[in-house]
Amino acid sequence: MIDRRDFLTTFLGATASAVACKRAPPSPNLVGELGGANFERGHRLREPELRAKLAGPLPVEKVRVAIVGGGPAGLSAAWRLLRAGVRDFVILELEDVAGGTSRGGESAVSRYPLGAHYVPVPGPEARALITLFDELGLVEGREPDGTPIIAEQVLCRAPEERLFYRGTWYEGLYLHAGASPRDLAQFRAFKKELAKWNKWRDPKGRHAFVIPLSRASDDPEVLALDAMSMDAWMRARGFDSPRLRWLVDYGCRDDYALSLEQASAWAGLFYFVSRMGADSQSAELITWPDGNGELVRRLAGSVGDRLRTGMTVGQIDDDGTLGVLDRDGVAKRISAERVIVALPRFVARNVVTSLRGREESAAFDYGAWVVANLHLRDRPTSYGVPFAWDNVLYESKSLGYVVATHQAGRDHGPTVWTWYYAIAEDGKPTREKLLKATHRDWADVAYSDLAPTHREFATLVDRIDVFRWGHAMTRPRVGARVALAKASPATAIGKLHFAHTDLSGVALFEEAHDHGVRAAEEVLAALEIASPTIR
Amino acid sequence: MTLVVSDEPKEVSLLDPPKRRVWGPQAAPAAPERVPEKATATLLLVTVLIIATCGLVYELLASTLASFVLGDAVMQYSTVIGVYLSAMGIGAWLSGRVEGGVARTFVEIEIAVALVGGLSAPVLFMAFAHLSWFRVVLYAIVLVIGILVGMEIPLLLRILRERYAFKDLIARVLTVDYLGALVGSLAFPIFFVPKLGLVRTSLVIGGINALTAIGSTFLLAEDVKPHKTGLLARAGLVLAILIAGTVGAERITLLAEEGLYADEIVYAKQTTYQRIVVTRGRSSFQLFLNGNLQFSSADEYRYHEALVWPALAARAEAGLPTRNVLVLGGGDGLGLRELLKSPGLESITIVDLDPGMTALAKTMPLLRNLNEGSFFDPRVHVVNDDAYVWLGDKRNEALRYDVVIADFPDPNHYALGKLYTTRMYALMKQHLGEGGVISVQSTSPLFARRSFWCIARTMEKAGLEVAPYHVFVPSFGEWGFTLARAAGPAPTPLIPQKLPALPFKPKYLDDPSLRQLFVLARDMESLEVEINRLDNQVLVHYYEAEWKRYL
């Protein structure tokens, strides 16, 4: 049993914990489930019996291409193969549903995200992604510079975000209320720095920060930013305004599960600059009630029964042979002409025979996330500006919540809020607490975090479902980018081609997509199927 | 909370000429060498804590209340806090002018804070309901409370200085003062507002101040001796007033709401979606949604004839019958009444968000008489859903209508603003049959000219040909609508020249006045505007800015 105060203090801080402990814990009938990646199937991968099981003579199925992992990367690879007319392939996915960390859930009230919740409007460089969006009917035209014009109904509906500070909600993410002239001057200067980086080009004409990263510059001036923390970068420029530092820290926690001190300056700037348009304004966001769940559902839909769920791939040999356990633990072998390994790196290094036992690059460091979906019977009252899509708390360690019904245009009645918590703290005690915690412990954190921000909140919450991502994403710490370049984990080995957002060192749908398309195009070339690149 | 300490010795010597100073470095040795009674001193520090907490709560109360009734929270918070803090400065300065009887003055001030602060929220609510110069009252009250609160701590410091020999006196008092501010700032959003509401919070905090006054009278009994009974009596009286107020708080809030309306409230209900209020005057009655007038029975026929007949006339002029109509919003059933009079009409689907509204229009005799029982007509089908969600629903994709009428409340917040976006108009257009016509309630072209034109331009952007028009409705003023159809070649002009052949005479419209609707005078002419999209919602901002001038 975990001590309530201690647990709340670890994840919300002392003040919030004291306040929460004074009031009653959430009523005992607060129901919900604790979900997460399938532990049992995931664990099989580490058991020695698995290797024994897969070593003997087994039935063999032959396929042309096997895609291992049905997240955005694997699904995008499949989409690319289908475009090129390749139909003889399978996707092997461990979970019962595809989508990886981009998948969503659904209830009678609404669909809602379990992980990823948005994609910014892509810039002209993301050619393959724009092609996908076009096919999904999201693109209505092009700006002169090639930036797609995205259908209004999938662009995040205004108001996009609001910020809770001392009892009141304010517009936007930067806390303007009470900002001193000095704060504002720093905020302007910071934006100027960002605009400068947005305009920056290397001798080859490449951007410093651009999505996909395969199009970005590797100029020493950019890579130098990888050697220092975002905190150091800000200090060196005299950016000490607490609200500015808060904003940047929030960005790092939101995208990387890292604090300002942990994230590299490269990552800190990437967060802001990579999603800027030519006018140095941040791009608009594309979102759905279940976040990027919509994208993976539609991608999975087009794959049909080539997607096989509940399949644990336990071994991948360089010659294209896979050892697989099905849902019931029955082993078999799949022999493919080419394999696309669309697995997270921490899985790939246990499963791909020739990666096993190799020393792992420092580039792959994982952060944990907790996502709670709260079902509310009705909308509570809040002070200040009205509900936005993203609702952030200035004085909390959480990332606030996204309203799942916002994008559907439902502004009254029952709703689902998706509350996010990125665990930026390092160290064993936090990790242990995370693993020991029960549904109730986490439901309590989410509840205690949000209860003070709305009236009648307590009486309106029906259930809180908690989803735990133990290895949520790789984190761009100081030095990670250079280490990643050295490890070059995307290079094919034998008949194996690699795809996953981890290979970019940042966790983004766009990166997963780019790697999926690249790996598929490598396979097309290897199979000598002519299909001009779409990247 | 910032505290201005004017009795810091250095500052005093700057402010006050030495001869007038009654205390300070030179005066200190003259102070009676009393043994500090530890208990009294501690209790006085507790007093600091209480008054600091109360002081902050008053400030938050006024800010919150102002942002409730006036909107624009940032503006209200900044101005109220600004006035309050500068008033505290004045108070601190004034406290330096107090010569003898410091203890007594302190208690008097406490009583005054209790009365003014305690009654601040109810008084402000009533002022908003009844007075046009609410802001004057607001800032006056904030000023008075600020001055009084600003005097409290400096006076207490002086009292404490006589009792405490501590050299860290100011540090202690300031610590407790800031602590009080923290307590207040936390208790306000977490406890007071959710548990008690603004009016009760104000009365309760006033009560605490009154009790503090009584407590301090006993604590400082020696210093206030000749006035003790008088002080106690006054504090008691204030306390009694506040208790009576607390008991009646429920009635005060209702009173305040009644004051918002010109006539007597005959029906008031908070549904999940909105507050519905019906008021009744001598010869007419009115419907309000969230405080905004929807119609007055005296002249609504002008509005509803203008909403419906131009669209039907345009259809008739193009030689097309109107059989199938979609009404979005309009849960009062008055638009339905007009439509049902149209010959050849076969079916109307009405999509209104609030079942509370459509049920009321069916059952309340006042309303039912006015809409001529339109909800009982078998041709009318009611759907209670958000029109935006309903139109976008895949299941309704194939439905087509001859005429679509959008009669939504004005776009005064985002949930309504989405109903006036390019996306919404594109959806309406998709649901038009051959030669279909749309009519949209478009707020006032005179009071909200930018909003009016923003609606028209947004409809154009969605691929519609538009004809904006207006009508004069005495209880609203100049009111606007937009007639539209899919852009492209058409056999007849969009603007109709005459009404369709009708077996009756409308109350307001005839052919010449129909044509007049489309004549917009120079003060309602087109303006440069942005397009209202889901992802910018500019219309809500236009609308707020324009109507603010008249409220």
Ligand SMILES: Cc1cc2nc3c(=O)[nH]c(=O)nc-3n(C[C@H](O)[C@H](O)[C@H](O)COP(=O)(O)OP(=O)(O)OC[C@H]3O[C@@H](n4cnc5c(N)ncnc54)[C@H](O)[C@@H]3O)c2cc1C
């Ligand atoms: C809480 C959270 C919020 C996020 N928010 C955003 C956001 O807003 N926007 C954004 O762009 N990104 C966001 N991300 C990151 C985003 O989810 C990822 O970038 C994206 O899903 C990566 O796709 P992928 O295909 O590379 O990997 P994954 O999604 O990790 O997919 C890998 C797949 O492989 C499967 N698998 C694992 N082991 C095996 C095995 N042995 N055999 C077979 N299959 C296996 C997994 O079950 C999974 O389905 C977020 C992530 C989290 C956790």
